[in-house]
Amino acid sequence: METEYKLKPDLGDILRFIRNFLKRLEPLGIDEEKLFDIRLTLEEALINAVKHGSREDKTKFIFLKIKASAKILEIEIEDEGQGFDYENLPSPAQDANLEKLSGRGVFLIRNLMDKVDFFNRGRKMRMVKYLK
Amino acid sequence: MKITEEKKDDIVICKVQGEVNLDTSPDLRKKFDSFISSNTKKIIINFSDVPYIDSSGLATLIELLQRLRKIDGKFRICNMSEKVRSIFEITKLCKLFEIFDTQSAALENF
Known part of the structure; x- marks a missing residue:
């Protein structure tokens, strides 16, 4: 399965899109634990793209490419925002940052996916999850 | 999300049913507003029916911890x-957070 989407930066629409997309993965027989990881990373990445990338500017779009087989899931997300300094994000898992109310999205993505790369000054992220 | 509560002495046991995420965090926050305004200082949150949590749900729990701390409360x-x-x-x-395997363990010495 290989699909491309052009999404409006609307949180409600994005969450509904993810729920529908996960249903489309059902035929691949992905186990529940991996589906949890995929859902959480997709939500965190797309919510970041809406809030910090597009800043909910309805004239901008989020571009999503998904390639899925029984063995591997590859997701590419690109927004039209300013990008971010993905190499110098403070770790939310450090004692001094434990009580911070934000900053866990990318950290979770990096921990739950098998491979995560950023391009174009952080505007584009590619993540990979091995399914088998 | 459904939240039910039960009182045991000065402790409120709050059972959350459903996902704790961007969509539902406001409901949880609202429930805790009522606990804090009624000066409830000891809360146990039972997560047995919570299948999913995201970073927004985590942030809501941190916020609660900070607010309870201000009234010398804990959860x-x-x-x-x-x-x-x-x-x-x-x-x-x-x-x-103080995390316990069972509700009875969480109730002990609280």
């Missing part, structure tokens, strides 16, 4: 599924 979380607990472990929030 404990119990009965998390293995997967939900793994999110607390990855983020090291298991160091910040």
Whole structure:
């Protein structure tokens, strides 16, 4: 399965899109634990793209490419925002940052996916999850 | 999300049913507003029916911890599924929250 989407930066629409997309993965027989990881990373990445990338500017779009087989899931997300300094994000898992109310999205993505790369000054992220 | 509460002495046991995420966090926050305004200082959150949590849900729990601390209150979380607990472990929030395997363990010496 290989699909491309052009999404409006609307949180409600994005969450509904993810729920529908996960249903489309059902035929691949992905186990529940991996589906949890995929859902959480997709939500965190797309919510970041809406809030910090597009800043909910309805004239901008989020571009999503998904390639899925029984063995591997590859997701590419690109927004039209300013990008971010993905190499110098403070770790939310450090004692001094434990009580911070934000900053866990990318950290979770990096921990739950098998491979995560950023391009174009952080505007584009590619993540990979091995399914088998 | 459905939240039910039960009182045991001065402790409120709050059972959350459903996902704790961007969509539902406001409901949880509202429930805690009512606890805090009624000066409830000891809360146990039972997570046995919580299949999913995201970073927004985690932030809501941190916020609650901070607000309860201001009134000398505290809360404990119990009965998390293995997967939900793994999110607390990855983020090291298991160091910040008091997490118990069972509700009776959470009630002990609270």
